[in-house]
Amino acid sequence: MHALEKEKLPRLSLGEGRNMVTQLIVVNLTIFVFLYFTLVIYKMEGVGEPRFHQDIMSWLRLPADPSLLLVRPWTLITSLFTQISVWPLFTNMVWLWCFGSIMQQLAGHQRILPLYLFGGICSNLIYVAGMRLMPTFHTLAGHEYFLGAAGSVMAIAIGATTVAPRYRIFPLLGGGIPLWMITLLFVGLSTGTLMTSSTYGHTYLPLLAGGAFAGWLYMYQWKKGHDWGAGFNRVLFKLTHVFHPTSQQVNPDDFRKKTATDLEQPPFRRIGKVPEQRLNEILDKINENGLSSLSPDERETLLRASKPE
Incomplete structure (x- = not known):
């Protein structure tokens, strides 16, 4: 188990610049409001919802057809932030806040965005591969698609559990509830929700499995001292601080979570x-x-x- 960061992060604070969980939730909600507002305009103008999906959503959601994905590779990322249904968005954001806040305290805020993207992209690729390779799914690949943060949230949940499976929440309730029990509940609810979300909901199982595997692999390597997101964080820091004074451009590695190799x-x-x-x-x-x-x-x-x- 690694040493805790010296600076504690708040559970959820809109004013905390280093609370990456809050920033991810704000981005997801902002995109949802924009898309929903656009959908309302389409309906008011009499264009109709099918046209909205054709003009906008088809360019953002992840297609299950690999040939279409090759034409729209950006959907591997845009689909992670795209949601048009209220209930899936709400549940994803609640679980993201729950597991993401724990991850920030255990491993630092700089693990959140790389793991969110890595887990989401891996889950999307496995979903597309499953739709193509599994005979029972192959005939559906032409018109099926996926959107939402389910794969990314699954990666963060499994990642946090990999770091500290015996971490306890609500310690006043008989010593607390182990994190691994919360994760089992989350996996069961996520699987059941996706499978009942549509007639072909079972096709989403490879996506959840991919997110879980990506989350475990990422944080397992991090515990061994291999931070796969370090390069991404450095590039992101430089891009977001390009117009900042030199005195404010502190090396982001100064704030990173200590790993086993750093404890010497x-x-x-x-x-x-x-x-x-x-x-x-x-x-x-x-x-x-x-x-x-x-x-x-x-x-x-x-x-x-x-x-x-």
Whole structure:
């Protein structure tokens, strides 16, 4: 288990610049409002909803036909932020907030966007491959499609569980509920919802499986010290800070989550009157088992660390 980040992030704050979960939710909601408003205009003008799907949605959603995907490769990404139905959007955003907030606290905010995109793209590719390769799905590939963040949210959920499966929420309820139990509930609800969403809902199972595998693989490699999103984060930082003063262009690696290879630091560095290594061990224990798991000695140590010198 890795040491916790020194700077804690709020659960959900619209004013927190480093809360990537909030920013993703805002982007998804903004796109939804824009698309829904456009749909209303199409209906008011008498053009009709089928024309709306033909003119706009067909260019954003993921086609199940590989030949059509080759013509519209950008749909691998645009489909992750495209949703026109209220209930699927609501459930995806609630679960994204739930698992994304935990992921931010466990691994840092810079894991969220790379994992969201990596998990979503992998789940989309596996969905298209499944529709093409499985005989029972092949005949449906010509007119089926997918849109929404289900694959990305699944990747974040499995990724967070990979990092700390015994992490507990609601610690006041009998010691808390383990994260792996919440994840099982989420997987069951997501599978059932997608399978009943349409006549061919079973075709979405490869998509969920792809997102789950991508989330596990990404965070498993991260725990081993391989941050696959580091290059993406550096490029994104430079693009978003291109017009900022040089004094504000701090290296984003300064804020990254420490990995196992980074923990080879002198064990005698202290925070106040408590060795930093000892404090990290206590914080890790709280993350996995809750505050109630601390012994009286550990509680006293944590109290001493919180006092100024």
